[in-house]
């Protein structure tokens with residue numbers, strides 16, 4: 001089991017190339033923030049980049065949101081564990097069997113990342129859910145999928161910080177909440193819909209925040225990180 005303490009903030013490295021991503025990570029301190037690698041960068045630059053950052057002491061969240069038959073997802077999360085990442089995720093809508101099989105596969109590995117499941121994307125509203133045939137509001141759907149995730153034995157979920165208080169009070173403190181859709185006051189919302197500021201998210205009790213564009217598109221990304229950290233209570 002991976003017992004190291006993980007950073008509160010994961011910077012979403014949504015870049016086209018390894019060079020652009022490295023230009024940013026060279027300005028970041030592995031003791032202060034972790035790195036989130038998603039579909040764009042991983043497809044462009046692959047596992048070597050991830051392994052390199054792990055070797056340089058960064059905590060990495062591999063955000064590939066696996067969603068497939070149980071055997072395929074289990075084998076994929078094992079490969080993620082072998083890259084040395086600290087967090088990996090699947091889609092909760094893949095169901096209990098898929099999630100439980102993935103968790104059981106990770107338990108045989110010497111390095112075991114946190115396995116968490118995406119509930120409802122932070123870019124989605126109640127109306128978006130209706131359009132795909134889900135007749136619960138976002139909070140109800142997040143709660144239903146989080147309960148399923150917990151009962152499948154996973155470590156936590158990806159959700160909006162808006163759902164953090166109710167999830168923590170229902171599912172317990174140790175069930176981890178990874179929250180994208182974080183927007184410091186005054187920054188652009190972009191395509192995010194269920195957002196909170198870093199301070200609101202901290203007060204709501206989240207375990208981890210994912211912050212991308214407010215940092216990566218800032219004129220001074222390192223300063224943007226420092227400002228966010230300074231704005232949070234210790």
Ligand SMILES: O=c1ccn([C@@H]2O[C@H](COP(=O)(O)O)[C@@H](O)[C@H]2O)c(=O)[nH]1
Pocket residue numbers: 012013014038063118120121122123158159180181182190192210211212213214
């Ligand atoms: O529900 C989700 C799940 C994942 N994400 C990812 O987080 C970052 C957010 O980046 P910003 O630039 O801060 O909006 C991005 O990589 C998403 O793929 C999410 O936003 N919501």
